[in-house]
Amino acid sequence: xTERSGRLAIVIVGGGASGVLLAAHLLHDPDxxxxxxxxxxxxxxxxxxxxxxxxxxxxxNVSAFGMSAYADDPEHFWRWLNSQGLAPEKNPRKIYVPRHxxxxxxxxVLDGLRRTEAPNGRLHTVSEECVAVATTPSGVxxxxxxxxxxxxxxxxxxxxxxxxxxVGKDIAIRxxxxxxxxxxxxxxxxxxxxxxxMVDTWVSLAARGHRGRTIALSRRGLISSIHRKGKPIRLDxxxxxxxxxxxxxxxxxxxxxxxxERGGGDWRDVVDGIRPFNQRIWRSWPASARRRFIExxxxxxxxxxxxxxxxxxxxxxxxxxxxxxxxxAGKLAGAKRDGNGFxxxxxxxxxxxxxxxxxxxxxxxxxxxxxxxxxxxxIVRSLIDRGLxxxxxxxxxxxxxxxxxxxxxxxxxxERLYAIGPLxxxxxFEIDAIPxxxxxxxxxxxxxTARAGLVAQAG
Amino acid sequence: xxxxxxxYGLKALVHLSGLPAGQLAFVNDIAVANNIPxxxxxxxxxxxxxxxxxxxxxxxxxxxxxxxxxADIKIGHxxxxxxxxxxxxxxxxxxxxxxxxxxxxxxxQVRHMMLEVRQAIAxxxxxxxxxxxxxxxxxxxxxxxxxxx
Numbered sequence: 001x002t003e004r005s006g007r008l009a010i011v012i013v014g015g016g017a018s019g020v021l022l023a024a025h026l027l028h029d030p031d032x033x034x035x036x037x038x039x040x041x042x043x044x045x046x047x048x049x050x051x052x053x054x055x056x057x058x059x060x061n062v063s064a065f066g067m068s069a070y071a072d073d074p075e076h077f078w079r080w081l082n083s084q085g086l087a088p089e090k091n092p093r094k095i096y097v098p099r100h101x102x103x104x105x106x107x108x109v110l111d112g113l114r115r116t117e118a119p120n121g122r123l124h125t126v127s128e129e130c131v132a133v134a135t136t137p138s139g140v141x142x143x144x145x146x147x148x149x150x151x152x153x154x155x156x157x158x159x160x161x162x163x164x165x166x167v168g169k170d171i172a173i174r175x176x177x178x179x180x181x182x183x184x185x186x187x188x189x190x191x192x193x194x195x196x197x198m199v200d201t202w203v204s205l206a207a208r209g210h211r212g213r214t215i216a217l218s219r220r221g222l223i224s225s226i227h228r229k230g231k232p233i234r235l236d237x238x239x240x241x242x243x244x245x246x247x248x249x250x251x252x253x254x255x256x257x258x259x260x261e262r263g264g265g266d267w268r269d270v271v272d273g274i275r276p277f278n279q280r281i282w283r284s285w286p287a288s289a290r291r292r293f294i295e296x297x298x299x300x301x302x303x304x305x306x307x308x309x310x311x312x313x314x315x316x317x318x319x320x321x322x323x324x325x326x327x328x329a330g331k332l333a334g335a336k337r338d339g340n341g342f343x344x345x346x347x348x349x350x351x352x353x354x355x356x357x358x359x360x361x362x363x364x365x366x367x368x369x370x371x372x373x374x375x376x377x378x379i380v381r382s383l384i385d386r387g388l389x390x391x392x393x394x395x396x397x398x399x400x401x402x403x404x405x406x407x408x409x410x411x412x413x414x415e416r417l418y419a420i421g422p423l424x425x426x427x428x429f430e431i432d433a434i435p436x437x438x439x440x441x442x443x444x445x446x447x448x449t450a451r452a453g454l455v456a457q458a459g
Numbered sequence: 460x461x462x463x464x465x466x467y468g469l470k471a472l473v474h475l476s477g478l479p480a481g482q483l484a485f486v487n488d489i490a491v492a493n494n495i496p497x498x499x500x501x502x503x504x505x506x507x508x509x510x511x512x513x514x515x516x517x518x519x520x521x522x523x524x525x526x527x528x529x530a531d532i533k534i535g536h537x538x539x540x541x542x543x544x545x546x547x548x549x550x551x552x553x554x555x556x557x558x559x560x561x562x563x564x565x566x567x568q569v570r571h572m573m574l575e576v577r578q579a580i581a582x583x584x585x586x587x588x589x590x591x592x593x594x595x596x597x598x599x600x601x602x603x604x605x606x607x608x
Contacts, residue, residue, distance in 0.1 A: 237578070238580065238581040239544040244536065245509075247509075
């Protein structure tokens, strides 16, 4: 079908962290008879949005052992840090290194693969934007912006996070995007969202010497807790209630926290202890529980689950105390252009009146896209329009099976189209951190290489 | 260990899964048909309602029905709600651990293997739905009938 019959051709759309991790897992088995084409529109592979920052203060919020490209070799990243002389002389379980180190690491992993695969042609990288993915009777046709196509048997979407502002479209911008140009350091700024992306944005502003008023707004105004070394409780799946309503689960969880704290433990021990089961719990829930979780519990969960390294937490605590950063619980009621800046109308939580702020910039750090079909990704939108994919019931990602196959509009799983990473959050929920993505990549790579064996036999 | 409570709860759910979708059943009818003490069944159904597996309506036409399709209710999920963590013996549970009076947990080889057994229990029960449990019973009867013929 491609250059050699029998060889399974896999096209990965998106060469950010997820795409590179999948390529690495696919090529892990030197005998797998596959051809992997990795397509990335950015000049550099392995970065995506998450790892394109160059700021030292933007650190990983997972320790070095959680970040290895390979789940079965947790020290891989740590060894790389050491080989580059970048490892601080501390316990690797505790250190949080700059994120751009990770981008360099993934680029290096990919370079290594390019070298080892050069003689046998199993890896091709293409620096071009993908504009559409179509299925054909024999496989997939991945169209590029330059008018050419990449043909394969299977395509995997690894397109990562929504790149454009979702809230206040055309008014708000994503931090770190092209629109994020320098502004007057004394101008007031509004950040939508109070999670870790907000913290990143504030850190970037501080690094640019920003002095103007900086307001971070979210419904509850909650901010991430601090990382603390603890001892996660041991749980088996047999201990965890599954498939219940949300309130039942939350009661169980709170009781477990109380009991753990009575025994001298910490809530973090429970949050970290159930982490291995988060995807199973999510998948077991009926749609009603998932919806309620996203609406009511997620903000609370996120600040406990996604925590700040101690040094960063200390900085943010100081910034909040001296007013360099203001946290507001409330909603954005409206925003419009006003001279060179914007007039943002907000309603504080519990208040009936609104207030209008004059700001020079509005950043969207709200995270999960509220409606995937209305998102900016043309590939995803066109797949949905043509019935080749459908949004999950919550519309926060694409509907996929447990094995990452994209579910078509008619409810049947595709045998040609797959998705990994944040795009699959409707099915997996916690799938934006490396420890989860690398496991997903390992699973999909196992399934696809097994299929390669079958193709080879048939060929 | 499946307690009487767990067994009765599953029987009640199988009973409800045999009704036309949406139809309510009186607690009394479920109790009589399955030979379950009514007071006990009241408590069991109350717990299943709290966990979101059944819905109830009060009043003269009141009763219970499934909150979800039988294919969407997993047996292991129901058993955890009624009997707590899946465990062949009480010491083989991490959240509701009960030490045995007569042995040392750390060195008990029995417990060690039972921790493995509970994973196997979860593997079976979490992959079987209420619909399968309902239909399995019918299959057995059909098989018996065929055998007799």
